[in-house]
Each structure stands twice: as C-alpha cells, then as structure tokens.
Amino acid sequence: PGDGADWMTGGSYLVARRIRMTIEAWDRASLKDQEDTFGRTKIEGAPYGKQKERDTPDLSAMPADAHVRLAHPDNNDGLMILRRGYSFTDGTDGLGRLDAGLFFLAYQRDTRKAFVPLQTKLAANDKLNEYITHVASAHFACPPGVRKPGEWWGQTLLG
Numbered sequence: 001p002g003d004g005a006d007w008m009t010g011g012s013y014l015v016a017r018r019i020r021m022t023i024e025a026w027d028r029a030s031l032k033d034q035e036d037t038f039g040r041t042k043i044e045g046a047p048y049g050k051q052k053e054r055d056t057p058d059l060s061a062m063p064a065d066a067h068v069r070l071a072h073p074d075n076n077d078g079l080m081i082l083r084r085g086y087s088f089t090d091g092t093d094g095l096g097r098l099d100a101g102l103f104f105l106a107y108q109r110d111t112r113k114a115f116v117p118l119q120t121k122l123a124a125n126d127k128l129n130e131y132i133t134h135v136a137s138a139h140f141a142c143p144p145g146v147r148k149p150g151e152w153w154g155q156t157l158l159g
Contacts, residue, residue, distance in 0.1 A: 003109055007156040010144030012107045015115050018088075018136040021101040026131045037127045039066030065127040071118060081114050082107040101132065111139060 001009050026034065035041055039048050039062030047057035047068060062069040073080050083106040090099040108114035123129070143157050152159075 007143060008141060009156070010147075011156075012109065012142050013111045013115075014140040014142055015104075015106045015108075015111060016138045016140070017104045017106075017134055019102045019104055020099065020133045020135045022131050022133075023098045023100050029131075036063050036066060037131070039063065039068035063127070065125050067122070067126050067128045070122055070126050076118060076121070079114055079118060080108075081118065107142075 003009070029037075031042060035048075039057065039059075040046060040053075041048070044051065045053035046055055047062070048066075049058045049061035050056070057068055057072060059069045059072055059075060069075060083104065085102045085104050088101060088103050093099045106115055143154050146153055
C-alpha cells in the first residue's frame with residue numbers, strides 16, 4: 001500500500017528481456033576471461049574465493065566489472081529483484097552464427113526503483129556487455145492474484 005496505484009497493491013511489475021549472446025566470441029575467450037566476466041569459477045559456479053555455487057560471494061575478490069559484483073545487493077544499497085533466466089537456442093541467424101542466449105525475467109515492486117537503476121549500472125560497467133545484446137524487452141504490470149472466493153483476477157483494476 002502507498003507504493004503506487006491502489007490497483008497494484010499486492011501485485012508486481014515484470015521486466016522480460018531476450019538477451020542474445022555472441023557464443024562464438026565467448027567460446028574464443030580464455031577461461032580466465034570468462035570467469036572474470038562473471039566473478040565465478042566455470043566448473044563449480046562458485047563465487048571467486050569460495051567453493052560452491054550458493055556460497056556467499058566475496059565481492060572484493062572479483063574484478064570491479066564482474067557481473068556478480070555489479071549486480072549484487074551489497075553493491076547496490078540492498079536493491080533486490082526476483083529474477084530468473086532461461087537459456088534459449090533458436091538455430092542460426094542466417095549467417096551461420098548461433099541465435100542463442102538468455103530469456104530474462106525480473107519481478108519487483110517498482111521498476112523505477114529496482115530494475116532501472118540496476119540496469120543503468122550494468123549497462124555502463126558490466127564486462128558481460130562485451131558478449132551480449134538485448135534484442136527485445138517488455139514491461140508488465142501484474143495485478144494481485146485471487147485471494148478469496150468470489151474474487152477474480154484483475155478485479156482491483158477492472159472491478
């Protein structure tokens with residue numbers, strides 16, 4: 001309540017992006033460059049200086065332009081988004097290059113206070129930008145769900 005329009009109370013905003021990765025350039029990069037790009041080891045997926053993928057990252061152990069370091073809440077005044085990525089491969093682009101990458105979904109309370117500042121920071125400094133291109137984006141308002149009998153989805157907006 002009080003974050004925005006009343007009809008969105010209990011809802012969420014969704015940003016969806018199709019991110020194409022230049023797989024050929026990525027595959028030619030050294031293992032060290034690939035690991036430095038994310039701040040994680042490639043075999044285990046562990047943050048630099050740690051052993052397992054879900055270990056708490058030591059941001060100071062990563063390059064300043066590593067994706068994990070730049071996106072982490074500790075480096076963004078606690079800013080958090082609920083995100084999920086889905087890999088895709090859609091054949092080739094007609095020139096023999098793979099059409100592959102990540103379909104990225106991010107949920108948050110207020111896109112202006114979460115996704116936009118984070119994406120602005122990543123766009124300016126992220127080493128991963130060398131290998132990716134955002135080719136499609138969408139922004140959705142997802143009203144709250146049905147909570148009790150007699151309610152229907154979208155009722156707060158249309159009811």
